Each structure stands twice: as structure tokens, then as C-alpha cells.
Amino acid sequence: MDKNTGNQLPASGLPAPGLSTAGLFDHYLTDEGLALLWSLLDSGRYEVRAPEEAALLCVAWLVRAGESGAAAALVEELRPFAGEVRFAPHLADRPVPGADDVHVRTVGEVAGALARRAPRPGIEAQHEALTVWHPFEDDLLDHWLRVGADAEQSAGQDARGDTRDDAGEGAALLARYQRLAAAHTRCTKHLDPKSNPAVLRRALEERVAGREPSPRLAGLLRRTVASMVAKRGRPGSAEHARLRRDQARQAGRPAHHDLAALVLRRLAPLDVSRGLADVGPLIGPVTPEEAEESGLPAGTVVPAPVRAAVTAALSAHLDTLLEHGVISSAEVLGEVAVQLIVTHTSRGYADASLRTLIAATYRARRDRRYPLWWSPEHHARISGLPWVRAVAPWAADPVEEARSTLRMLGEACVRAFPGAGLPNLHVRALSGLARLAELPVPFAAEPLADAYSGMADPAVLAAARTAAGLLRGTVYERYHGIDYAAVQELADARDRYGFARLCAERAGRPGRPLASDPAVVEQARILTTSNLATLVVHAGVVPRGGWEGPARGAFAAATGPAATVKSTAYAWRQLLFHLALCDADEQARVLTWIDGRAARLPARTAARIAARLADLRLATAAP
Template identity: 45%
Template sequence: MGYPAAELARAAETAGSHPDAQTRQRARERFARWSAVLRRIAGGSVSVGSRQPVADLPFWATPQVVRGGFATGEAVAGGPLRPYEAELARRAGVPAQRDALFAYHLTEAGLAELSVLLESGAYRVETPEEAALLTVAWLLRAGDETAAVGLVDELRPHAHRLRFTPAPDDAPAYGPEVVWRETAGAARERLARRKPNGRVAAMQEALTVWNPFADQLLELWLETARDGQVGARTPAGWSDRAAALVERYHRLAAAHPHCGKHRRPKENLAILRAATEEAVAGRPLSPRARGLLQHAVDSMVRRRGRPGSPEHAALRERQSADAAGPMLHTLARVVVNRLAVFPPGCGIRSVEAVTGPITPEEAAWSGVPAGARIAEPIRRVVRRALAGTVAELIAAGVVPSAEVLARLVPQIAATATAASYPDEALRSLTAATYRAFRNRRSLLLTNLEHQVRLDELPWVRAVAGHRSALAGTHASATSALRRLGELALDGFPATLLPNPLVRELVALDREAGGRLPWVEELATDIFEGTFSAKYAAAARLAGDLLADSLYARYYDIDYAALPGADDVRRQEGRGTATSPGFDALCAIRAGTGPSWHRVAANGMIIEQAQILTTHNLATLVGPVGVRPAAGWTALADRTFTVVTHLTARLRHNPRPLRTVKDVAYAWRQLVFFLSVPGAGDPALAVEGLRRKLDEVAPDVRDRLSPALADLARIAAGERRGPARPPGAPEEGGDGASGPLLGWTLGRHRLLTGDER
């Protein structure tokens, strides 16, 4: 209960104190969700750690999940009727209730509407449940009444609460290889929320309003100067001009509230304005006020020249040009209007089509000058909605990380998964179901339970018998699996494969007919001291590739001594089998013993499992056959560049531990790339890295030199030395030698003391 309570407190603080109204509103919504989590956990209607967390929802229903994997007790496919559902109920003449709509869709008229959607493909499946009744319609059309009736019977008890039909949607006919990071609708909403920037508005007011007004006051007081002394004389009509400026000041102050420089007493403008008001009121200036006035006039002339002089005129011309540009929120309104013509559920094929110069027609209603260019911050938002192949999006910078790549992959994997269905309508429906299922947020699970799988959804099971066993289906999935692995390694060689990406690899592997041991990154705070048996299998697979390699020597791995395939135990109450020998080996290598009650110790044990398994790299390179386009040495070189950049971030970093772990994980990928069969002589490659290290900043060189020197010795053929006794701390975790690791119980070797 501690984590939800802390999140509730954070949401309450933000809701009550944040200056931005929209942020406060979002915090109130988070507060309501976390309140529901705590209330339902306490009441027993939500179970933490279970794959069926909500007592009155089936395990396959998509639960609403908040940060940390906690279920709120609500269903994502629940809630009030959507507008299209309410309109359908009105047209069908049935009550505006979910169970009434469910019954209507089982009538002849309702099934006919579902069949039209199936054939046209003009629908949008946002949650997997929304594909259920379309599946019923397809089964009936295919003559499989038994499966259709069985599916309806399984769905009916939840018809009052869950939405089982999709939203109608007209989408462009993009090819299956085309993906996008955000939809046009999401980009439009993001831009529509853009508000005027107060600092920019204040700057524009300063340049266009208050600077010209300050020039007028300066000219006024320069008229009173004699021998450089202001206020020495009063020219004819001066008092009337001064009174007019004071009156104008009050009008400007009321009309332009963003810039406050005219109200700050130490500003030259405020000093001139105050002196003018005193003169208009007929009050003599005090000696102090007279001195401030003289200083203000002198400094303004010295810095910018007299008003009307060439240097002064040139400065004001540049400032006017700077202020003439439209504000971002005004440009955003124009682009929002342009995006309205695109289908909201898809990406756009051309950024330039949305971000071209302002047209005369747009200038007429927006106030933005015709021909003005859309600013880069607005273009950046639109670029996130660019549709293209994954390789195109990576090249365009739209996919900056493996995590973002993982969010795009379901659009590719969906096509490969659906390829095994011979019927085109069913392929489209299956692909839509897959994409929606991959948006399902992971639950916090215990006892090695696994997340709900796609083939456990009742409507997916119902059509499983209609799949084709064509060899081409496996070939399509195998090709997609290899291509995805290449994209991940070529695009982000220094990054661990994130769990969402691993899940897509698992799905594609199954479609290809394989059962490879893909392993996930585990959370240190809920680690229970044991791994599922697939981790040991992944380590044995890595041994097939890396036995007696640089990787094995550097990390001191005797792959021949790994626990065998018969080292499996299925513990009562756990969802999957474990390998006791692998668990013990990881604990011994970590030097923590069997204890796993500390987060840092958990991290050390998990890191050893990642080292032994290579965290899926060996699986990609071995059975899948992934090969980088530029070659292994080039990949290692790019990874080393990332290592140096990450190490540079340690400088004056008050929270360096996350970066330390990223450095160590990237380093492990580097060692792997140098160790793959066919990568060439690792000693030569390491020598090239040593030359590259000479070119970086001194502090980065000092931090990494010991680790690189150690790698060079191992690459030259040296061994680590005798094996450590069980339970002995591994030298190098926080010492000055041994493999570079990310987790330690003591001070890390990469930290020199200047981080804080």
C-alpha cells in the first residue's frame, strides 16, 4: 500500500498547488484513480499481484492500470457510452445501455451492420474487447455457429459493463509496413492545447510597446538637458508633452499586462516614468530622484545612442523584426486547422503538406502574415505523426529510442501475426485486435505469473481453428522477427531491449513456429530471488554462441558448467517453472549469497542473469540470424561513442546511479559485439577504441581508461584468474578491476566524487 499512498499524496499536492490549471486538473484525475486503487485494495475487490486483479471482471478484460502496474478496478472498455454507441441505440430504437446494444448486434439487423464493417474495414479497435462481436459476425458468416454461440455465451455475462463493438472510422489505405508514432488526431490535440507563452508575450511587449515608449520619455528628458545635465531647463510645450506621455502610459499599462519592466523601480523606464509623473504633478524632484534620473538618461544614451541616431535606429529595427514573428500558439492554430482534414486515427505521409508557409487565406483569419514559415517547435509535433516505414522514421529522427521503437512494432507484428488467416476480413480484424492488445498496460504480477496473452482472449481462441498452416506464414513471421532485431541493433546498439519490444519478439517467434527463450528486464524492487527456467535456457543458448569468446573471458563465464535442461522445478503456487541451479549461480556470481531483500542486491543478481543470457542478444544473433548492416566492429564503435557520452553525463550529476547502470549495460553490449563469431580480431578493435578514448574529455578518459585497459588485457588472451569462492564479493563491482558492472553495494568505480 505504500507506493499507491505515496502517489496519492503526490497527486494531491500537485492538484492543490501547481500554478497551471490544466496540470491541476490532470492531478485531480490522478488523485481519483489512486483513491480508487487504495479503496478497492482495502475492500478486497482489487488484488495486487494477480493476473485477474479485479474480482468482478474476467481475467481477459483490459483493466485500467496506473503507474506501477496497479489496477484501479475499472475496465478500459467500460465507462459511459461513446457517442457512436448512443447514436446507434437511437437509430436501433433500443435503450442506451450496453447490454441492450449487445442484444441488438445479435439480431439480423445488427449482424448485417457488423458484416458491413467487416467487409469495409472502416472501423477502429481501441481495446481488444471491441473486436469481439465483429468476430461473432465473421464466425456466423463462415458457418461456424458452434464457435459463435460459445463466444456469445462467454461474453454475455459482461455485456452490461464492457464495450464489444468498435468505433466506425475511415482510414487511408496504407500498406502494412507503414507505421506512425502518433496519429494526426493526437498531434492536433497536442497543438490545440498550446497556450500563449507568457515569457514570449512579455518579450514582444517589451520590444514593441515599452522600448518605443522608453525612447519617447528619453527624448522628452533630453530636451531639458544643458551641458549634459537633465532637468536644467524646460522648453516651450514640454509640460503638455509630458502630461500626454503620462496619460498614454496608463493606457498602455492597462492594455499590455504581460511585461512588468515599467513597474520595477530600478528599471530605467520606471525611473523616467516616475520622474515625468512628478514633473506633471508640479512636484520638484528630490536629490535622490534627480540622481537616478540623470543616471538612467546617461546609461540609456551610452548603451544605445540617442533616439534617432543611426546606431539607435538600427537596434530598434532589429528588435522590431524579432518581435514581428507570430507567436507559437497562433501558428499552432493554423496547423490544427490543417490537420482537421486528415483521418484522426492514422499518421500523415508528408510533414511538408501540413507545415508549409502561411497562405493568404490563412493570413486573413489568423492574423499571421502570408508567407510566414511554421516554427520548428510546431513542426516537431507534426513530425511525430509522420507515417512511413520504421527505417524511414528512425532516419528522420522520429524514433529516438528503443522504447519508442517498441511502441511502433505492434503495427508491423500485427501484419505477420494475422498472415496465417486466409480470409482477408479476418486478417484485418486480427491485425486490429493485435494492435489494440499491445496497448494493454502491464500489471504488477507476483509468483512469476505471466501477463495475459493474445491467444487467451476468447474471440481470438474462437477463430484459432481457421488459421492456415501454410509455410509462407512462418516465413513471413521469421522475416519480420529478423528485420525487427536488425532495426533494434542497428538503430539503438547501446540500449537494452525494452520489455515491450521483447513481447513483440516473443509473438513473432511463436508465429514463426519457434519457442526461443526470450527474457525480460526484471524490476529490482519486486524481485523474489528466483528466475523462470527460460533464463537458464537463454544462458545455455548464449553458451552455444559465445563459448571461450572475449565475452565469456571478460565476464568470467564457464558456459560448460551452466545448469542443464533437467534442472527444472515447478514450485507450488508459482505460475511457471524455475531453475534452482541458475538462481544459485546468479547469487554466487553477484556475491550476495541467497539473500535478495535489498534492492541493490536484487539488482546485482538480476545483472548477473543479464550477463549470462546476454539479455536476448545471443538469441537474436544465433537462432534468429540477425546481422547488422554496417558490421559488428562498426556497431561496437557506435556503442563506445554512446558509452563516452553517457560517462560525460556523470560530471556534476547529483543522481548518477541510473547513468552508471546505463554505462554498464552499454558496455556489456559493446563486449558482446566484439565477441560475435565473424566480428574480427577483438584485440585490434579494442586498440581502435583506446585511440578513440584519447580524443574525449579528460574526466571521461580517466573514468573509462581502467575498464578499457582491462578489456584490452582480456582481448589479448589473459584470464581473470582463479574462480572466486562461493559468496565472495566480485572484484570490480565496486573495485578497480574486473568487469565493469552497473550494480554494487558500495561506491562505484565510475564515480570520482564530483557528481554532487
């Protein structure tokens, strides 16, 4: 049979509508059906909504690879279930994500966020002020400028000596105010008795009632008129007209929630469970066709907050998302880590189409972003499926693939967020991957101790032992005043009570529990390096370019404008770890850079880190 490798769907190969599962099974084993499956493998335009829907694609791949015997054996194994189980994929308009593609949000999550974008009261009030109240204030001001605002003008004499009866005009303005106040309630500045429009209105009420304004009110009126003219110009002047024209242009801009609704309509046809290979068409300006349908001005640019919400669904390589700031924190990296863990086995396939297919199989029935549903047991169930087993000979060693993925995720966290450490979500994801990688040491996830017994978790002792072996005699040990020989003795003896006591004593809170006391927990993090030593020693993590860059990044995080007392403590601990793994020349360069950076810090920040910086210099000066 011919092996069609084109990217277009052959029209003759499409299954007839309404075919049963058995009918689909038989159709895809014909020459036309296999040609369609080959085109799907090449284009990626299919969906695997359940793992079994990848089975016939695996058959097609085996046939095209010249493994007709293996394909026939797989077909015979599947045939008894063909009447009950769908083994065929669903056709799709867009390619399935690649094995290395990850996303922070799905299309469905982005759509939900956009749907919740309601009108913002502040923006609506500003729009009302620009379109309703500013024009009314201009008319009030123009009235007083024509009638006169000084004592003589209040008697009815204007600057030219003409007399005017302005009672009718004033009454009309006051009646208009009542109508506007009843209909437009978002902007309330006009209700402030000290505001300019309130002063103009009170004076007008006195005038219309036939009363002379009090001396105080007359003085307020003169000052108000003078200040309004000085600030904006006389109504009708070129200066005033230019200001109001700019404000009208601002008021005419569509509201963010209206543009969010437009983007939501663009998202409507897309698969809600996936990310986006290309976000450009979804966040582009309003098209003429959309303008005609929605009433929004053609060419209107989608605002940055809406663009950012959509970009969160960009599906791309991890490095691309980090480079573009889509993954904005270590916590977000922990959320997407599971996507790479789920599909790590697929990276071992040299054939690109098979790699994408296996990744889609592992992703099937993925109900949420978080890794709570995933486990090594789940992974084992998928890898044990007959069609996945049938193509397994073309994969690399799954243990080595797990180790490679673990190194990649650990390195990404250290490189991109050097002052943040490993969030608990990330640690739990890495722990499952470590089991697949057959690493001898687990990762320690918080809580670090049993809440009832007070004993440290066994993983904590293992992490402390690893840290002791890596950091003994380094600046990390000197700065924190750690006796890593004693720590290693506790770990070797598996003394979980003793380790918890040591943490409490180091925190200056003897007898306090490791399970809940923040100061005691922080000492456990220091002694274990919060799993960084485990990543280095057992996963082989080394950041691109070495440890000098992460050391500088950790100092920048500790002293940045967004740094808090808590985040500074975390970042400083990371700084000491990264610095400890630098060689002597790298340490010298980092310390020189830190001195230069510290000299330019704001006074408040410099005071906050002064004691830490002094201790750092002392620890690095020690022999």
C-alpha cells in the first residue's frame, strides 16, 4: 500500500459520517484510511481525547516504518474491542501541540478570565465625567463669564456695560443639572460642595432666586472662575477646544471589557483544553468586518491587559515562554512543570511525528493544569498500553529521559528565578519524576515534619545529608554557622527528633516544633538548601553559564523594588548557595559586582541588607 506523507487530508480517505466504532476501525485499515492517518501524523491535525484514540495512528506509523508484522499483531490485539472502543483520533483544524510545548493557561481558562472582565467603575465614572459633566461645567463657566463674576456683574452689568436678564438661562441650566444628576450617577465629583461645579451652581441658584450671593460665595465664585480659566482657558478658545478635543478622543476609545468581549468571540471556535500555537491573530487590532459587527472602531488596538491574558495561553517551548515573560515566577514554572513531566517519555523518540503522537497520548484526559492527578503509576499505565508498547522500541531509555527532564526543569528554575528557590508545587512534581528517574534521594516537600510526632520527614534528613556533602567548608557553611559534620551524623543515624531539635536550637526557639514554627522551618530550609543540593548532586543540575549568573540574580532579587523581608531572606539563602558553587575567580567577580550594586541602592534598601552584607564579606574573607 502507498505511504502518503503529504500534509493535506486526502478527501477520499475521510470516514463517512455516522460510522460505528467498528466501522471506523475497519475504514482506517483500508488504503484510503491509512493514507489519511499518515497525513494526520505529518500535519498533526488531530485530537487524542483519550489514550485509546492514538491506537490506529500507532498502527499507521508502524506500517509506514516498514514494521508490517508489528502493525498486524497490534491490529489483532485491538480487533476484539473495536465494536466498543474508539481507537481512531478526531480530526482537527489546528496541529496538536508538540512534545516540548507547554502553556500557562488553556484557551478555556483564558476565555473564563475574559468573560469575567466587567465594566470597571472607575473607568465608567471617568467616561461619564468626560462626556457628560465636563461639557456641563463648560456651559456653567461660559454663563458666568458672559454674565460676570464680580460684584458689579452680579447686579447684571457685564464688562461691556450691557444689561442682561440671565434668569431664564440660569434656570434652564439648573433644570438641566437635575436631569443629568438623576440619569448619570457614576461620577460624584459634582456633589462635593467644595468642587468648582458646585460653587458655580450654588451661585447660580442664588442668582435665579433673585438673591445676591453672600460675600463669601461671591469671593468663591470669582476665584473659581479665575482658576478654571487659568487651568483650561475660556470655553471656545483654541486652548480649551484642543483640551476638550483630546478628552473627547479619550472618551471615544472602547472600554477594555468591550475589547475583551471581542477577543472572547475570536476564541470561541477553539479547543478549550489546549494552548495556542499563535496568539497574534487573536490579539490583533479590530478588523473592518469586526467593526461592522460590533460597532467598535476599526483598527482599535487590543489593550495590554487583554493581550497579556491571551498570551498566557501561548503554547511553546519552555525557553520561549521564559524569554517572553509568560512564565513570570517560580510558582508558575511549577504549574507548567507537570506538562513536561507527563510527556517526558515522548522526547526519547527520534521520529518527530511519533514524538508528537506519544506526547498527545500521555496528555489525554488531562483535566486540569495542576499535577495532583498525575503519578508515576499513571505514567506506567499509559506506557503499558498495547499501542504504546508496540512503538516503544523506537524510544530512548525512559529512565535517562526522566533524568534529562529533571535536569532541564531544575536548571530552568535556578537560571530563570535564582532568588526564588523551588516552590512546593514544583517539588512535588519533581518528586514524581525522580521516581521515574530512579534517583536514590527524594525531594523534601513541605511540611518538613510530622505535625503530631514532631519528627523531621525522612526526605529532609536525606536532603541535609546531601547538602552536608556538597557544602562542607564553603562560604554557605561559614555564613550560616553550620556544623555540617554534626548534621551528617544526625542524618546518618536517621535521628529525626535530633534534627528537629537542632533546627529549633539554631532558631533560638528550643522546644518549638519543626512542623509549624516559621523560624524553625527556615532553619530546616537552610540546612537542606531547600532541595538545591539534591538537584545538583543527584540530578546533575548546572545552570547555563555556571553559577555566577544565578548568584548575581539572587542578589538582585533580594534588593529589588518588590523585595519583602520574607523574599529577601529566601533570595539571600539562594545567593549563598550559588556563591558557594562558584570557583574563587567567579566569587571574586560576584563580590565586586555586589559591592558596586550595593553602593547604588536606595538608603532604605541598603540599611535593610547592611548586616547581611557585612556577614557575607566576613564569610568570604575567612580562610
